[in-house]
Amino acid sequence: MKLDSLTILGAGIIGLSVAREARLRGLPVRVLDSRSFGTSCTHAATGVLKAPEHRRSPYLDLRHQSWEEWPQLAEQLKEESGGIDCGFRICGGLDLRDRTVQDPHRAMEKLHGSGGNVRVLDQKELKRLLPEMHREPQAGIYIEHQAVVDPGGLMEAMRRSCLGMGVEIAHDLGEISLGIEEGHRVVRSSVETPLPPIDEKNPLVLSAGWETSALINPALEKPLPLKPVRGEAIALDIPAPPHIVTFDAKLADVDDPSGNRSRFSWIPGPGGSSWFGNSVGDTGEGKETLPAPTATGRARLIEAAISFFGPGVESRIVRHWAGLRPKSLRQGGPLMGPIDTARTLWIATGHYRTGLLIGPKTAEWLVDSLTGKSEIHDNFSVPEEFRI
Ligand SMILES: Cc1cc2nc3c(=O)[nH]c(=O)nc-3n(C[C@H](O)[C@H](O)[C@H](O)COP(=O)(O)OP(=O)(O)OC[C@H]3O[C@@H](n4cnc5c(N)ncnc54)[C@H](O)[C@@H]3O)c2cc1C
Structure with missing residues (x-):
């Protein structure tokens, strides 16, 4: 069906990517x-x-395809946004996780699927590359295919690209919800704003991150399988590493059978800054719906940073921040696609x-599906039991 317009709730990377893709077509x-830009x-x-x-599952294949397309996307965004550099740079990574250090050659075998150069580095090379490191790993692995992007720069480039193409973007609208009036779905906002009709020719995409469930759950029999998972990070006034450094730090208060919570990264941040974060950051403080940084999160980051840089690193923290990541609770990646049989309400989170x-x-796939070009892979579409 030919659409007349598209309305999107949520202007994070997902909402803006969907907006850009739809406008390009x-x-x-x-x-x-509902909130201000930057939050x-x-x-x-x-x-x-x-x-x-490797690419042995649809989700890993999606990540591979995305990786391959990123260099071109960065170029396109720069052009479309009037020259904003989103900071995309293939900088490579150093894997210093415990298992890797114990048997680097075995670990390296598994990494060839990443597509780039992969090689074992000895202690001498690691010391030369990472003079700030207090540890003395015997070996590590260099992985070419890892990159950084500046999240703030990326969002600004996306926003300008969208605005330049004529996308209307409204922030700070306060509480936004869905309702039904005279049998039709409507968007309600506490700030007076001209709100669009929602029907088959004018569908609505919900890309409000973890808060997508608050928007749609009142209309569902079973709540959307989605939850917020906190992530926290700090910036340090330590010279940035040449590559993304990934290592393990066993934390005193964290039981970690999967090895996920003990994995930390030291990242070359934007403008030569040093960023430091962990892979999973739930603090168990009962603040899982507040995006503010926590004392527990900070203490864990400091403990890991001390294990890597040595004592005194706490005084080198220049910023501490947090965010709530939208985690899909069913196996295999994001939740995408129509949630009602009339295909008026769509999810992208x-x-x-x-x-x-x-x-x-995934924005490209969503717009392909919205415009009838192709359907979303079963792995990522919204399961039947959560549809209206
Ligand atoms: C510390 C940390 C590190 C991370 N590092 C990486 C990384 O290195 N690489 C990577 O790929 N990903 C990383 N992520 C994950 C990544 O940030 C998320 O996957 C991504 O930002 C999710 O984007 P989103 O658009 O779904 O949500 P968001 O960016 O949260 O956007 C959702 C938007 O919806 C708005 N909203 C909420 N409710 C409503 C409503 N009712 N109506 C309208 N709008 C609403 C919000 O204000 C917000 O602007 C990291 C996350 C964290 C926290």
Whole structure:
């Protein structure tokens, strides 16, 4: 069906990527956000993009495709936004995780699927590359296919690109909800704003990050399988590493059978800054719906940073921030596609820890499906039991 317009709730990386993609195909697009620009989870990201080790599942394949398309996307955004550099740079990574250090050659075998150069580095090379490191790992692995992007720069480039193409973007609209009036779905906002009709020719995309569930759950029998997972990071006044450094730090208060919570990254941030974050940051403080940084999160980051840089690193923290990542609770990646049989309401969320990497690619798929070009892979579509 030929659409007349598209309305999107949520102006994070997902909402803006969908807006850009739809506008590139000629659709009139409007994006509404309840908060101000700069407060989304996307702005709290640490900007790491990694090619996965293999592509043996639809989600890993999506990550691979996204990785391959990122260099071109960065170029296009620069052109469309009038010259804004989103900071995309293939900087490579150093894997210093415990298992890797114990048996680097075995670990390296698994990494060839990432597509680039992979090689073992000895202690001498590691010391030369990372003079600030207090540890003395015997070996590590260099992985070429890892990159950084500046999340703030990316969002500004996306925003300008959208505005330049005529997308209407409205921020600070306060509480936005969905309702039904005279049998039709409507968008309600506490700030007076001209709100669009929602019907088959003018569908609505919900890309409000983890808060997408608050928008849609009142209309569902079963709540959307989505939850917020906190991530926290700090900036240090330590010279930036030449590559993204990934290592393990066993934390005193964290039981970590999967090895996820003990994994930390030291990242070359924008403008030569040093960023430091962990892979999963739930603090268990009962503040899982507040995006503010926590004392527990800070203490864990400091503990890990001390294990890497040595004592005294606490005094070198220049910023501490947090964000709530939208985690899809069913296996296999984000939740995308129509949620009602009339195909008027669409979901685009659940990108969890890889929204910057895969967000633009999934936006392309969503718009393909909206415009009838192709359907979304079963792995990523909204399961039947959660549809209206
Ligand atoms: C510390 C940290 C580090 C991360 N590092 C990386 C990384 O290195 N690489 C990577 O790929 N990903 C990373 N991520 C994950 C990435 O940030 C997320 O996957 C991504 O930002 C999710 O984007 P989103 O657009 O779904 O949500 P958001 O960016 O949160 O955008 C949702 C928007 O919806 C708005 N909204 C909420 N409710 C409503 C409503 N009712 N109506 C209208 N608007 C509404 C919000 O104000 C917000 O602007 C990281 C996240 C964190 C927290």
